[in-house]
Amino acid sequence: MKRLMGAMMMGMLLALPVLAEPDVEALVKRMPTKSHVDSDAICAEVLTGGAEALDSVFAKITPTTADDMAARFTAGALVHYSARPGADTERLAVAEALVRATDATTNDTIRAFMIEQLQWVGNAVHAAAIAPHLQNERLCSDALRTIRLTGDNKVEKILMKAVTSASPACQTLIVKALGDIASDAVVAPALALLKNDEAPAQAAALYAIARTGDPRQLTVMETAKATQPDLYLIYLARMLEQGHASEAARESEALLADTELLSAYRSKALDTLVAARGKKALATLSDVVITEDPALRHSAIRLLTALQGSRIDKAMLTRLEGAESKALAPWLLVLAGRGAAQVREPAVKALADPEAEVQLAAVDALGMLGGDASVAPLLATAGTNGAATKAAARALVSLKGEHVNTLLAKALASPTVATQVAALQALTSRGACEHMAALWPLLEQADSGLRKTALKSMERLASPADRARILAFQAKASDRGERSTAARTVLSITQDMAKGPERMAPILAAMAAGDDTIKQELIKILPALGGPAPLKIVVSTSNEDSSVAVRTAATRALTSWRDPAAVTPLLAVAANDKVETHRILALRGIARLLAMKQGSVDERVAHYEAALELATRDEERDALAGGLEKIGDASKWLRAKSLARGKPVTVSVGTEAGTAPARAVDGKLENTSAWYGNASPAWLQIDLGKAQKIGAARVVFYSDGTRFYTYQFETSVDGKKWTLAADQAGNRTPSTLEGQYLSFEPVEARYVRLQIIKNSGNPSVHVVEVEVYTTLPKEKTATPPCPAPPAPAVVTPAAVAAVKPAVKPAAATPAATEPVAADAEGFVPLFNRKDLTGWQGNTAGTPVKEGVITARQGNVFTKKEYANFIMKLEFKLTPGANNGLAIRWPGKGIPAHTGYELQVLDNTAAKYAKLKTWQYHGSIYSISPAKRGFLKPVGEWNQQTVIAKGDRITVILNGETIVDAVDVSAAKRPESGFIGFCGHGDEVHYRNLRIKELHNVPPRGFTALWNGKDLDGWWGLGTEHYKKYRDLAPEAFKARQAKSREDIRTHWRVEGDDLVNDGRGLYLSTDKFYGDFELVVDYKTVARADSGIYLRGVPQVQIWDSTKAGGKWNIGADKGSGGLWNNPGGAAGKDPLVLADKPFGEWNHFRIIMKGSQVSIWLNDQLVVDDAALSNYFDRKNPVPADGPIQLQTHGGQIRWRNVFIKELTQEEE
Structure with a gap:
């Protein structure tokens, strides 16, 4: 093995280019980069240094001596860079370096990191090289995962060699892994492991044996039948796969007969039984299909429908003929599902069965059979008021047959109204426009409900040319509801028309010829049409020449304009x-x-x-x-x-001619509109009309740039007893037309009085305006109280008696600082080193001095929430200190329970000697204990890094990774929240808080549509009918995808965390087709850009420039992004409910849920589309496809995307 690896290494070294020695130290320090391109460039340069450079990078991962985060990022980047297609030489070089680094250390944390990285670049040789670590309980799980991913056909051999000498804990993991790959060789070690008393060991052993399907182990597996039937069922299924059909069938039949078992287990046993016996299972299925257990019955129906064999239909028909009433339902469904035409007649008869279940089954059977012969019985049922009425109506909509629409149209002449309505609704849902002519006679029918239903159907089936005839019906109609329905029908048809003279002509003619009631109904629909022509019509009817009723309708229409x-x-x-x-x-x-x-x-x-x-x-x-x-x-x-505007005013002195006191409350802020009193001191009193809460005022005096007024502001309930509210007796500020804002404790008052003590310019008084408010406007600052020096001048004894200290206004909140640019590593400060601006909670009890936060008692936390991030900070403990670092805290409850609390603790204090392991410093409280022994002495500064990425939380203390845990209980905790310090009364100091947010991390339950690094998984499409690519042969489809990828590589690129398009080219489209889903995505655009998101290949959730400068207000951009813009005019969802776009330069966030054709959309957490149907832009008569690609559209300007995640919805989630 070593000779082989040595030869491979020598080959790789020869293959790699030899250039100038790279400066590994400098390259590592540049990581992580902001751009994926920069990261790739660093990796390419490192690889030019061959094995020595790679070894140097991996040697820097030394968590016991230094903060090795940059080295870890470099190592991960090298792995992903070398794993790209066509980089086999580089990939093998990196894999060999990882093996060497694993062998070169005794630190299990470092080994675990190397082994985890190896899974992306290793092969079977490397899998064998790390096999010894299967004996290490700390590394066994990591090694197993990498070996299974890289070992190819050697996995079983490697694991079997390791299992006999492994510890019990490792044996449990290895045997389970052998079971995962369905190893036949696992029986012996699994049987040995069964002797272990530990429940996990026994479970792993039984699972592994079950996956062999070995019939010789039936006695062993019998122990699982009662307690773990799911394992036993796996065993039987594998037994069948291994060719032991008779044994599998026998045991499955026994399970099926066990009525104590859950239905799901018995149904699975039935599946295995039928798979083993085939058509010979007909008798068993025939018994089960009429069972009372609905889950079991449905399984039997499914299996019978798919059962292969000659003469099966005949045997089933015999069963149907002899079935009792309740047993009819399953046999009808089975035979219809098999396409047995002989079941049509029994199904028609079953429509009259007294049992609702049988009626519903008959309807479903006729629907499955299809054909023209199903129309009449389904119509008859849909026209009743029975249990199967709605089911029959649904069946008619989807019924296949050559002349179904024609038969439905003929049924409109039925003498029965219910049948006519059923046929009408079916035709409408089927979009049978070719039979529109059959609807006109219905407008002459006596039944008003039928006439209204026909009018509603015309919304979909009629053409623009039909509007005049509908309006003629409206003019003759005596029923107000019918007139209104006719108007709405005309509206619906007109909304789909292009603007032009013909669009409004029939409506104008009808209004000109119609009476006031007709005009009122037609005026109501004009706001939904919008535009200059409809507006002109409404305006023409809003003048005095029209009746009051018509003017009322016109005014209401104008107020509803869009x-x-x-x-x-x-x-x-x-x-x-x-x-x-x-x-x-x-x-x-x-x-x-x-x-x-x-x-x-x-x-x-x-x-x-x-x-x-x-x-x-x-x-x-x-x-x-x-x-x-x-x-x-x-x-x-x-x-x-102002509560004072226009209210009665009285004054205490004479008034100069032409300057009435009422001018002080007329709303005009001009010197020429002031009240001039001819003497001072004086007062001006206002009657607010009723007692009410007031808490603020504004006083505006005549201004010339130098003069000032001294005054006081008083309030009273009855006009007799006065209370001083604001004191400006010592004011020396020159007056301006902005005036002075006064704020005081809210009081109940009907009267207010302005006591004018002195005008510094002359003896007269000049009041421009007095305004009174409930509260002071939030953007205005109250003038501070300015009482006179001791022994102030007072106007009257009553005023003196009423004087009390004015309320001091609350200090203004410090203005928020400008956003701070990220440093070279992408980190931004979490606080400004001066105060706790941007923080909340017990800020008053948390002092800041010389860039250091001193946390003591209570919680102080950020105003912003953070989800995935890297946070760096320094902290200094005091003796016996206990504090906590809260992350992802929702702002309520105890952070350790509702979010996460990372312990900040003096581990050396004697009082903490008997704590639980997860209570010491760095531990995730109650979740994961931290390694100890890496804190610096009390009184020294410690460096700590916290990485929160998905459900994994990593804590690095003074260079050592002390926690690296995945929270298995994460579903109970939020994915985003505040960061803060949890004070427990002890003093802990913090400084140099920095954070870097991580993007493209999927939320729980979601998967990434974009992998954050390249365009894998995407191809290119334009706006085109989905049939053009869905109908292609497989080879032609692949060729088209390949060609489109050349285009998207030209116009789409990756910049850091962003997916960027230049505003041109094909739309980025997913390789995978999606049905029902929840999609979340962030985007940022520029002025005049236009984009959107196509759902299942159909346009579109609109994104565009909503400002007037964008130039598209004429087509709806003024209403904002998020609407289903290609829906017909006036249709639900076309226009967003609110304007929710953020300004250019800020990221917007979409949440889109699609179920069937229904779509709900939130933009920046505001609902903009509420459960509206997405119209099929390419085929208006039919719903959107059941699945299709998701497309990111672009035309007209750069757009950036990130955090593109999707969750496919199951029936339960829907």
Whole structure:
């Protein structure tokens, strides 16, 4: 073996290019890199140094002496780089280096790392080289995994050689592995292992024997029959595979007869029995198929349907003829499933059976048989109100037959309404547009429900040319519901039409000829059509020439419009319509439309202000002001929101001509709109109309750049007893038209009074505006209280008596710091070394000094959540200290129980001598103990690295890996959460906290669609009918895939953690086809980019530039990304429910669930599509395919993707 390996090594050394000696030390220090390309370049350079360079890299993995993380990343990168196709020489060189590194150390942690890496690049020779480690209980599991993956046909020989001399614990693992590969040689060591009293050993032995299928071990396996029937069933199945059919059949029959066994086990036994006996099992199956056990019965139906053999159908028909009522159901299903045409007549008769189960089976049988002959009986059943009515209706939809649609259309003339409805619904679901003419007579029927059903069917079956006839029916209809249904039908047809003169012509003609009721119904559908032409129609009916009812409909339509184009007409309604209801509706509609955030800020602010001028009620002003608050000058919306605006005002002094006191509450912030009082001191009092909670105000005085006013602000419930709320008697700040914001303890008040003590410019007083609010706006800062010096001047004795210290405003929260750029290794600081900005919890009790956090009592944790990451920090213990490092904590409960807590502890303290192993420093509390002996003395700084990647958590302390564990209970804990320190009263110091987030790590239950490093698993497609590639012959399909991959390699690339497209080329499409699934993906795009995600090969979940500058507002970009954009206009899901896009430069996150044709979509955690059907863009009459590729679309701009994960949904998960 050694001579062979030596020869291989010599060959590899000769094959590798000999260049200048690489600087391994410098190359390792550059890892990990931000870019996959940079990492590959480093690996290529290391490999030029041959075996010496590789040995140097692996020798740097020395966890007992230094932080070897860079070396570990380099080693892993070398493994993945050399595992690429066509790199056989490099792959063998790396594998040999790993074997040498394993042999060169006695440290099991290092050995485990090398052995794990070897699984990606090794072969059978290397598998044999690590076989001695199967004797090491610490390494046995790692060695087994690598040997099984690399040993090829030598695996059994290697394991059998090792098993006899291994320890009991290792024997258990090796025997289990031999069972996994169905080794026949495992019997002897397995029998020996059975003598071990440990339950895991006995379980492994029985499993291995079961996998042999050796009938000589039947007595041994009998012990598993009662306690582990699943193992016994594995044994019987393997026995059958090994050619022992009679023994397998006999034992399976015995299990089947055991009624104490669970149905699932008996069903599996039945499978084995039928596989062993074939058609000879007919008698047994015939008995089982009528059993009361539903699971067993369904298994029998499945097996009988597939049973091969001549004359089987005849024997089954005999059974059917002699069956009692309840036994009819399974035989109908079996025979129909086998395609036995003779069962049609019994199935038709069974439709009248009193048993619901039999009726349902008969319907299913007729549906499976198909053909024109099934139409009449299924229609008759669908037209009843029985147990099988819905099943029959479903069967008609999918029924195959040459003239099925024609027969359904003829049935529309049936004298029975129920039959007509059933036929109509089936035709509609089948998309039988060719039979649209058969629907017109239904509109003349006496039954109103039938007429409405026919109108609804026309939504799918009628063409644009049919709209005039539908509108003519509407004009004659006396039933309001029918008129409304007809209008909606016309809407549905019109939405699928391209814009042009013909689109609106029939609707215009109908409105011109129709009465007010017709106009109202048609006006209702216009908002869903949208665009200039429908808007023009609505506006024309909103003026005084129309009746009040029509104007009401027009106003409601404008308020429901889908873009702000209706704002201007609504402003006209609010200003000119004399009907108060219309004015109220118009203002509500304006508030809704402006909240869509479409149009320039200046346009929206102007519209808000125009609407505010027309608002007369407090709730109207509040609604409009709330929207303006988010985009405009705060002073404008505050004036509207003020509780004092327009309220009665009284004053204590005379008023100069033309400056009435009401000007102080008119909402105008201009010197020329002030109240001028002719003397000071003076007061101005406002009656708010009712007692209510107030807590803030703004006072604006006349301003000239130098003058100031001293004043006080008072409140009162009754206008008699006054309380000082804010004191500015010592104010010296020159007044401005921005005024001063006052904040005070919320009080109940009806009256407020401004006590003006002094104007520094002259004896008069000049008040521009007084505003009163419930609370101070969040973006405004209150003017600090400024009372007068001792013995202040006071206006009246009452005011003096009322004075109390003003409430000191809370200190402002420090502004968040700008995002910090990552360092060369990709790490960013977790705190700013000055304070705990970005942290929460007990920040007041956690001091920061000279870049050091001192954790004591209580929890302090980040405001941001982290999932997968590498975190580096330094900490210094005090004697007997106990603290904790919390990761993935959800913010509730005890971190050690609801997240993870990594112990921070002085292991040397005597009081901790008897702790559990998982309570010492570095341990994952209650989950995984850490190795001890690597802490520095108390009072010295320790370096620690924590890696959280999926369910694996690794802790490296002062260069030694002390924890490397996979949490088997991880499903109970969150995958993301806060990072923080858990204080237990002791003092621990922390500094140099840095973190690097890891991407492309699948969440639990998900698998990666993109592997994070290359384009494996993908090919290229454009927007094309899926039949073009699905119908290709296998060889042609492979050729097309190969050619498309040349294109995607041109336009798609990997940059670091990102999958990047340049905006051109084919769409990236998965090799695998997916049915029902949950997909999560992050993307980041640029201005004017356009993209999307195709589901099962059908477009698309839309991604685009939602700003006006993007140039696509005219086709819906204003509504944002996430909608099913290729759905017909007005269809559910076409437009997202909310605008949820993040600004350019930020990552967006999609969560998409698809079940059948139904799709739900969340964008940035906001629901944008709620269980809407994805329309089949390529074939509107049929649903989307049951499976297909997922495609990442691109055209028009760079887009980046990462964290692309999928979970295929089983029936239970759905």
